[in-house]
Amino acid sequence: MADMHALVRLMREVEDQLASCMRCGMCQSVCPLYAATGREADVARGKLALLDGLLREMFDRPDSVRERLDRCLLCGSCQAGCPSGVRVMDIFIKARAILAGFSGLSFSQKMIFKGMLAHPALFDQLTFWSSRFQKLLTRPINEMLGTSCARVMSPLIGDRHFKPLADRPFHHEVPFLDTPAGRSGRKVAFFVGCLLDKIFPKVAGDVVTVLEKAGVGQLIPQGQACCGIPALSAGDTQTFQKLLRHNLERFPVDDFDYLVTACATCTSTIRKLWPLMAEKEDTSTRRRVARIAEKTLDISQFLVDEHLLTDVPSVGRASKPTEVTYHDPCHLKKSLGVSAQPRTVLNAIEGIRFVEMEGADQCCGMGGSFNIKYYEISREIGERKRKAIQASRCSVVATSCPACMMQISDVLSRGGDPIRVRHVVELLAERWKDNDNYPSAH
């Protein structure tokens, strides 16, 4: 019991924020998890009540609370719609860290975060070698979506249709890049992120292409690390801090005008969670983190807000336009309020007819490690997304987050739907590249 007092003292850090929840329950109407399960412990109000219960020392052990706190997509829908402005994500992240610090990480979490993720070079090596071996264990199942499934029963993969590790990660293709600001007069640092690097290197390449075409100088530092969200959401702040410091060294904040990413999750982590978690760092680190956060933009947001889309080539060939719909990644729309710019990009691409789907901003159910721990619920939420995509009658669904791309590919692949999943930047890069092949069309 003495230990629980210690935990309660730690929890005082979030007490003031907890007090601002007025228990109105509005979070129920937007929570994708609650929609699937109808359980109060799955929605923000219930989780806040549980943390309040911990503070009131209602529990002998924190395990059951921790377990329920972990059952969350961290999509931020509740926070975006909260009438009282409760900073739900901040509370959850901090509480997860406190509880993990108190009860410790599981063996596999330690292996993954402390053993691999915290050592970017080793992590790169391991994933590279895994990509060699994965073909022995998995087989391609849907050529169009590029998904695979397990050859033999595997507890980790189950019957998922997943995007396999790429043969060559992006950092093998482009280990380093430093080009001067071109005709745009701007120079950006490109934070690649794990999923783009290891699973969608083509998208990362397309970012480079697009920036080049837009006349933007680029800095791609060598040896970038993960943004830290997987460790942070599991409550491993040590690994997170390590990754943060590693990245800070590689991205000298004075050397670029903006830091761009093509991953909604990385963007939101750098913008919001880096400053939140740097609160206890020294003043100069805090200042650097704050400046990087301010400079961080999603790629579509950067292109649109900086008026760099004017050069998108038009097509001379008369052809039937491709109908494209868009899925709003939670970390872009709900966390950062970015939803117009990706649509602006799509609308700027000639040859594409943009079609809005019903519930475009409803979570796809991925939620990072949530998908691994609670696959059944993740899939159920994904199924709803699939139906919305189908109902749009589009042949392509675009989005701005590689994690969403993986989840949407899984549900579409299982359903056998002839619908492609693309990153917005891929479609834009193709228009530009296509134009290179048809110079007369300009």
Added chain:
Amino acid sequence: MVHAAIVKQLKDLVGSQNVFDNKADRVTYAYDAAVLEPQLPAVVVRPENSEVLGRVVALCNREGLPLTVRGAGTNLSGGAIPQQGGVVLLTNGLNRILEINSEDMYAVVQPGVITAQLAAAVEAKGLFYPPDPGSQAVSTLGGNVAENAGGLRGLKYGVTADYVMGLRFYDVEGNLIKTGSRTVKCATGYNLKALMIGSEGTLGVLDEITLKLIPPPRARKSMLAVFDQMERASQTVAAIIAHHIVPATLEFLDNFTIRAVEDFSHAGLPVEAAAILLVEVDGHPGQVAEEGEQVEAILKQMGAKDIQVARDDAQRDRIWAARRSALSALAKLKPTVVLEDATVPRSKIPAMVHALQGIARRFDLAIGTFGHAGDGNLHPTILTDKRDKGEWQRVEAAIEAIFDEALALGGTLSGEHGTGLAKAGFLKKETGQGAILLSRRIKSALDPNRILNPGKIIGD
């Protein structure tokens, strides 16, 4: 405490995935949206069909277990807070719209259907379900009926009670009782339906609800009027009604609320204004045009400083955004929000608004007032921090003063939130002891073991 054998019986009835007896889960069903102490239930159960619902009710009665039905838990008077050690029965496993009948204009729903979802389904069929509680995106129709919920359209279209045509409910022994019908007129039997509406789960457990639907209004017109005197604004409400115009909505925001909304949403509201009135008339296009002009003339005559009339839907949305964000804007100012709903006859609105300002001064509290001025249902919203014990005592005293004031003006303790636990102690002031004794006799006849939502409305 609930015996393990009973938990097992419940699991046999509804399936073990629908029984929550872990403490962490129970903690999440210990509260609702009222500012009251949570009470930990012993077990939470979620029936998924009507028959099982009845059997759970009968089991609780047989075993003498206090039973509190919970929809979405948005209740603002503590109606969904269980008895310590009792059973919470969730209705979100009973969430089907069973029928929407366009010909006879009614809908049949299970109690766990979310209000806004029914409203949308009905609208898709070209019909209209007018009751619109502020929590409708979350609240359930079972909860709306049990609390007789109101909303912004109460003035012209009435409240939930005005739309309940029929009910099916389980009595405490698990017998299925039918009352009302699908016909517009129904004169058979006791009006058990009326007894059930607003009974807050103390007399029976709802199983099916038949709701009246109406054709939607063909036109509407919204306007916003700015006043530099509170007195003028509240007199204008009375003046509009006195001209025999019944707007669909007639809402009021005081200066405190206007400033909170403006700080929060930068909508361009006049922060110096003493009060704002929002008026919407709807109905036949001809009538809307005529009444719109009349209202505008009255607003001018009463000294409105500025009048904005919405020319299209976008302008209308802008006008209503101010009202919609009132509670959010106020809620962001302080951790604890006490949203009251004392209601007065609408001619007494000026007196009530005046009294509320006095109460805020007397108890040195921040009170923002907004609400449904047209039907006399104001929402004085007290902003505080419950952890500040001294201030909280003043809040409790202020609440009592608000009730006394409303009753002195011929009003009521609750326009739309219900009595629940929060106002049970004050009920006598409004109804007198006789009504409470009679209510208790009805209660003991229908619920002899006193298991149905104990403590609500008439106390223990």
